[in-house]
Amino acid sequence: MPEQPGSLTPEERELFRRELLSSLHCALPGIVTAFDPATQTVTVQPAMRSRLSGTTDTLLLPLIHDVPVFFPGSRRAAMTFPIEPGDECLLIFADSAIDRWFETGEAEAPDSTRHHDLSDAFAFVGFRSRPNALPEIPDEPSFFGR
Numbered sequence: 001m002p003e004q005p006g007s008l009t010p011e012e013r014e015l016f017r018r019e020l021l022s023s024l025h026c027a028l029p030g031i032v033t034a035f036d037p038a039t040q041t042v043t044v045q046p047a048m049r050s051r052l053s054g055t056t057d058t059l060l061l062p063l064i065h066d067v068p069v070f071f072p073g074s075r076r077a078a079m080t081f082p083i084e085p086g087d088e089c090l091l092i093f094a095d096s097a098i099d100r101w102f103e104t105g106e107a108e109a110p111d112s113t114r115h116h117d118l119s120d121a122f123a124f125v126g127f128r129s130r131p132n133a134l135p136e137i138p139d140e141p142s143f144f145g146r
Contacts, residue, residue, distance in 0.1 A: 025093040025116045029127065033063060035083040041066050042083060042123050044091060064091070067123045068102060083125050090127040094120040 049058035100108035
């Protein structure tokens with residue numbers, strides 16, 4: 001079948017796909033550099049380097065500031081724990097900009113066209129790399145609550 005005018009070659013489609021995926025963030029491990037208990041947010045250094053397109057060079061991703069921390073719970077109760085620089089976490093990136101929701105707590109239209117952007121992260125503290133694994137997990141069940 002002849003190519004349509006303006007259509008991409010298979011090589012161009014692959015390059016386009018790679019470029020698109022390189023800017024899409026879903027989840028990354030991170031290392032906490034600061035915690036603000038008043039806002040329940042952290043500053044996180046992503047613990048993965050980004051590969052520059054078409055090269056073997058890598059780039060350290062920037063610090064991500066004002067990242068909401070997940071504390072399991074509900075409106076009436078929550079499980080909290082101290083967070084310190086050096087703690088590891090999993091960063092999850094929202095489908096759309098979270099700024100308005102984070103400021104109001106209401107269902108809001110995003111104030112940006114960002115998608116899966118580094119600035120729209122949530123931190124799940126407690127994930128651990130093997131060198132930082134807990135030394136022992138007790139055999140007895142734990143119970144929290146009434």
